[in-house]
Amino acid sequence: MTFNLVRKILLVILAYGYGLGVFASEPLNLIVDKVQQQKFIKAEKLIKKNISPQYKSLYNQLHYYPLQPYLDQQRLLKNIKLSNAVEINEFLLKYKGTPLDWPLRKKWLKYLAKKKQGLLFLQAYKPTTNAELRCQHLKYRLASGLPESVVLPEVTKLWKVGKSQDKACDPLFERWQKAGYRTNEVVWQRIVLAADGGKHTLIPYLTKLLPPEQQYLAKLWHRVRRDPAVVGKLTVFPNKSIRENEILAYGLKRLVWRHPEKAIRSYKKALQNFDFTQTQQQQINEKFALALSAKNHSQAQIWLDKLELSSLNKNMLQWRLSQALKNQDWQQLIVDSTSLPNKYKDDLKWKYWYAKALIETDAVKQGQDLLQQLANKRHYYGFLAASYLQTPVNMQHKPLSFSLEEKRRVINYPAAKRAFEFYHLGRYYQARSEWNYLISKLTNREKLIAAKVANENQWFDRTIFTLANVGYLDDVALRFPKAFNEQINRHANKEKIAPAWAFAIARRESSFMTDAHSPAGARGLMQLMPNTAKSLKKGKVNRNYLLNAGNNIQLGTRYLKKLLDKNSGNQVLATASYNAGPHRVKSWLKNLKSIPADIWIETIPFKETRNYVKSVLAYQEIYQHKPGQVSQLFEQVTKMSIGNIEKN
Numbered sequence: 246m247t248f249n250l251v252r253k254i255l256l257v258i259l260a261y262g263y264g265l266g267v268f269a270s271e272p273l274n275l276i277v278d279k280v281q282q283q284k285f286i287k288a289e290k291l292i293k294k295n296i297s298p299q300y301k302s303l304y305n306q307l308h309y310y311p312l313q314p315y316l317d318q319q320r321l322l323k324n325i326k327l328s329n330a331v332e333i334n335e336f337l338l339k340y341k342g343t344p345l346d347w348p349l350r351k352k353w354l355k356y357l358a359k360k361k362q363g364l365l366f367l368q369a370y371k372p373t374t375n376a377e378l379r380c381q382h383l384k385y386r387l388a389s390g391l392p393e394s395v396v397l398p399e400v401t402k403l404w405k406v407g408k409s410q411d412k413a414c415d416p417l418f419e420r421w422q423k424a425g426y427r428t429n430e431v432v433w434q435r436i437v438l439a440a441d442g443g444k445h446t447l448i449p450y451l452t453k454l455l456p457p458e459q460q461y462l463a464k465l466w467h468r469v470r471r472d473p474a475v476v477g478k479l480t481v482f483p484n485k486s487i488r489e490n491e492i493l494a495y496g497l498k499r500l501v502w503r504h505p506e507k508a509i510r511s512y513k514k515a516l517q518n519f520d521f522t523q524t525q526q527q528q529i530n531e532k533f534a535l536a537l538s539a540k541n542h543s544q545a546q547i548w549l550d551k552l553e554l555s556s557l558n559k560n561m562l563q564w565r566l567s568q569a570l571k572n573q574d575w576q577q578l579i580v581d582s583t584s585l586p587n588k589y590k591d592d593l594k595w596k597y598w599y600a601k602a603l604i605e606t607d608a609v610k611q612g613q614d615l616l617q618q619l620a621n622k623r624h625y626y627g628f629l630a631a632s633y634l635q636t637p638v639n640m641q642h643k644p645l646s647f648s649l650e651e652k653r654r655v656i657n658y659p660a661a662k663r664a665f666e667f668y669h670l671g672r673y674y675q676a677r678s679e680w681n682y683l684i685s686k687l688t689n690r691e692k693l694i695a696a697k698v699a700n701e702n703q704w705f706d707r708t709i710f711t712l713a714n715v716g717y718l719d720d721v722a723l724r725f726p727k728a729f730n731e732q733i734n735r736h737a738n739k740e741k742i743a744p745a746w747a748f749a750i751a752r753r754e755s756s757f758m759t760d761a762h763s764p765a766g767a768r769g770l771m772q773l774m775p776n777t778a779k780s781l782k783k784g785k786v787n788r789n790y791l792l793n794a795g796n797n798i799q800l801g802t803r804y805l806k807k808l809l810d811k812n813s814g815n816q817v818l819a820t821a822s823y824n825a826g827p828h829r830v831k832s833w834l835k836n837l838k839s840i841p842a843d844i845w846i847e848t849i850p851f852k853e854t855r856n857y858v859k860s861v862l863a864y865q866e867i868y869q870h871k872p873g874q875v876s877q878l879f880e881q882v883t884k885m886s887i888g889n890i891e892k893n
Contacts, residue, residue, distance in 0.1 A: 272701040273652040277669045281310045286670075292319050311662035318345050325356045330365060337369065343660065344678040354378050358413075363388050379403060380414035387420075397421050405435050407443015429455060433488075436463050440470045441495065462488045466495070473499035477511045485519055494525045498532040505542055508533070527552075531561060538564040539850050546572070554584050560852070562589060566598065567848040573840075575602040593619060597626040598847070623721070625863040629843060632879035640870060643719040647694050655694045658683060668704055673760045680707050689715050700726060706758040725867050728757040729770070732798045740806040746816065747771075747802050749864035750823065753857065759794045770794050771801030781807070817842055817882065820861050825854040839888035846882075 284303050291300040307313045318340075321333055333353055340346050350369060355378070357366040363385040370382050380403065387396050400421040403414065410418075421427065432454045439447040445467060452463035465482075469475050469492055476496035482489040493515060501508035512529065515521075521529070534548035549565050557565065562585070569578045582599035589595060597619055603612030619630035623641045631638050655661060660683035667676035680699075684692055696711040705728045712724055727733075727748060737744040754772040755761035767774050768791040778786045781800045791797050805819065811827060812818035822830045833850065849855040866878050 270646040270652075270697075271649050273649060273656065273698050275656070275665055275669075275698075275702050278310075281307065282666075282670060285310060285312055285316075288316055289319065292316060292323070296320070311659065311666045314340065314345055314663075318349055321349055322352060325352055327360065327362070334369065341371075343682050344675065351375070351378070354381070376403065377411040377413045380411065380417050384417050393424055397424055397426050401426055401431060405431060405438065407435070407438035407441070407447070409444065409447060427454070429459065433463075436466060437491075440466050445470045459488075462492070465489070466492050469493075469496040469499075473497075473503060474507060476500055476515070477507055479515065479518055482519070490519055490521055490525065493519060494521060494529055497529055501533050501536040505537055505540060505544075508536075509544065527556070535561065535564060538568055541571075541850070554581060555586055557586075559589065563852070566595070567850075570598070570844045570848055571840075573605075573844070575605040578602040579606065593622060593624055593626040594847075597630060600630070623867070625859040628863060628866050628876055628879045629883065632876050632883045635875055635880075637873050638866065638870060638876050638879075640721050640867070640872075641719055642721045644722060645693055645697055645717070645720045647697055651694050652698050655687070655691050656698055658686075660686070661695065665702065665704075668702075673758070676704075677707070684711060684714060693717055696723065703728070706756040709752075709756040721867060725752060725864065726757070727868070729794055729798060732795055733802070736799050736802040740802045742802060742806050742809060743816075743865070743869065745865045745869035746820075746861075747798070747805060748868045749861045750801065750805065750820075751798070752864050752868075753860050759797070760792050768792060769797035769801075771797050771804075773797060773800055773804065777804060815885075815887070817846065817858060817862075817885065817887065820858050821849065821854055824857040825851055834888065837888040839886045842882050842885035842887050845887040 284306055288300055288303040288307065291297055291303070304313070304316055307316070317336060321329065321336060325333075333349065337346060337350055337353070350371065351373075354366060354369055357369065358378075358381045366381065367385050367389065370378070373379060383396055383399055383403070387393065397420075400417055403410065404418055404421065404427070418427075432451055436448055436451050439445055439451065448463060448467040448470070452460050452467070455463055465475075468481075473496040475481060476493055477500075482493055497508055497512050497515070500511065512533070530548060530551045534545065534552055536542075537545040537548055545564075546568050549568055552561065552565075554562075554565075565581060566578070569575075569581065578598055579602045582595055582602065585592075585595060596615060600612045600615035600619065603609070603615065613634065616630040616634055617636075619627050620634055620636050621627065621639045621641075622630075623639065628638055656665070660679050664676050664679035664683055667673070667679060670676075683695065687695060692711055692715045696708045696715075699705070699711065700708040700723050705726045708723055708726070712718065712720065718724065725748075728751070733747050733751065734744045737747040751757060751770050754767075755770050757770060759770050761770070761772060762768055763772055765774070773781075773791055775786055775791065778791055778800050781803050791800075805823065808819040808822045808827060809816060812822065812830075818830060818834075821833075829851075837845075846855065846858050849858065862878065862882065866876050869878065870876075
């Protein structure tokens with residue numbers, strides 16, 4: 246072998262190793278300076294009281310501490326006044342766009358508006374969703390001499406929302422109205438926004454802004470918003486106008502979710518008397534098909550068949566698939582699969598079910614060949630396909646590896662230092678804010694490096710989210726860390742459930758974010774509701790109890806065991822119950838004939854729960870994966886039937 250050939254081979258190996266981790270890289274474990282942390286915490290407390298010699302001494306000792314700028318921010322927040330304008334503006338310029346910026350900028354802008362300092366306000370302003378500040382900004386732009394034709398169209402955007410705006414906007418709106426921008430059409434558009442997803446209590450006020458002859462339309466829309474069954478009384482739509490058609494179509498789309506039979510009857514009657522546009526008819530048909538499918542209504546297929554396959558979005562295609570699977574209509578599924586819009590033909594879900602349909606219709610070789618292609622994918626459908634074929638799962642693991650020098654370079658960015666410092670202080674919200682700012686400024690490679698360092702320092706949720714941000718999904722170990730390993734294993738084994746299942750639940754629920762809060766009120770690592778936690782603990786659960794990882798894991802695994810027992814050991818149903826609630830799952834099983842588990846999962850009526858069950862199963866397989874082995878978990882799923890479950 247020639248020297249040049251050897252050299253080329255080595256270069257290829259090194260290049261591969263550098264990017265994908267052929268060689269393990271040395272971890273970068275960040276050192277926590279607890280002395281500096283304590284000084285910072287003490288300085289924070291002192292600044293809230295007053296600037297003292299003790300504070301100044303501590304501040305000077307923190308010159309190289311990453312979070313020192315937050316002391317500057319707090320001092321300036323406490324001393325908002327015109328005499329500090331230069332220092333405030335310099336600070337805002339230095340930290341523009343960082344989490345240090347907006348709290349100070351917002352307070353400064355409100356102060357300047359109060360003091361009627363228009364020029365300083367315009368200099369300090371940056372785009373925001375805050376309606377009060379947006380109004381002040383537009384007001385000062387007008388005052389600066391900009392023509393109304395430039396500024397007032399922006400006011401239209403502010404006014405045309407489905408909720409009431411801040412009173413500070415009233416003078417601006419008055420000028421906008423006098424200039425002729427508040428047309429009947431704009432008023433109507435706001436009524437539509439208020440009715441459809443906004444604050445419908447705003448409609449009576451808006452009604453008065455319309456000419457007398459049009460006010461009945463706004464009143465009618467409000468009436469239909471509160472009670473969509475009104476659409477069954479066609480006499481309340483006397484003129485059959487474009488506006489009335491719009492209200493009627495809106496009401497029908499709401500009514501079908503409440504009273505399907507009434508909605509179907511009302512629509513058939515309306516079609517004989519009203520000229521709906523093609524778009525309106527399509528929207529009504531789609532909403533009817535969606536609602537009836539979700540309710541497992543006997544006419545669901547009729548309405549699905551009214552829709553052109555080529556025009557369906559992803560959501561509607563799912564319902565069409567679900568309906569075909571409920572009926573186990575394999576021929577229909579083959580027709581639909583071959584007629585899909587091009588953008589969906591590579592969807593793994595459709596490939597899997599097309600393969601199953603081929604096998605069920607005796608095109609076994611063709612179906613198995615397609616399953617073989619899927620079996621190489623690290624995905625729910627790939628795992629299903631591998632189990633049907635009795636072949637080992639392919640994890641496609643390509644670990645990332647970076648030099649220590651690269652890691653240090655990224656971690657030396659000020660935002661990175663601030664993020665990790667907040668993380669080590671347990672101030673996770675502030676830590677994530679700094680991290681998100683950092684990520685917004687990095688190249689994709691730097692993001693991957695940052696994710697690697699986060700993992701090496703046990704900050705697992707940032708690793709997971711950052712890898713997703715970049716779209717690098719092949720470092721399986723980074724994406725699926727065994728976070729809180731000792732606690733999860735201990736509590737899972739105590740409850741006699743699979744530790745991999747508990748890992749999968751925690752990974753899906755929070756990405757191991759201990760302080761996670763859901764809009765519904767679920768808290769912590771495994772996203773438990775306080776009332777559920779209370780019943781499991783059989784005692785009081787205070788506000789922060791579930792934010793402790795150990796407490797959350799203990800009760801979360803206990804709840805999994807309870808759901809498993811309630812569902813006669815069926816983990817698929819227990820997983821669905823964890824997400825949707827046991828009562829809702831029980832309702833889905835009512836009068837259900839026995840069907841294969843993969844079909845039941847695919848036909849779960851709630852999208853969130855359907856995707857949740859798939860994710861947890863896939864995650865569990867990853868957590869318990871043993872190279873070269875057929876998946877025992879998915880083998881169970883492929884052989885399992887669901888239905889005719891005894892009541893518990």
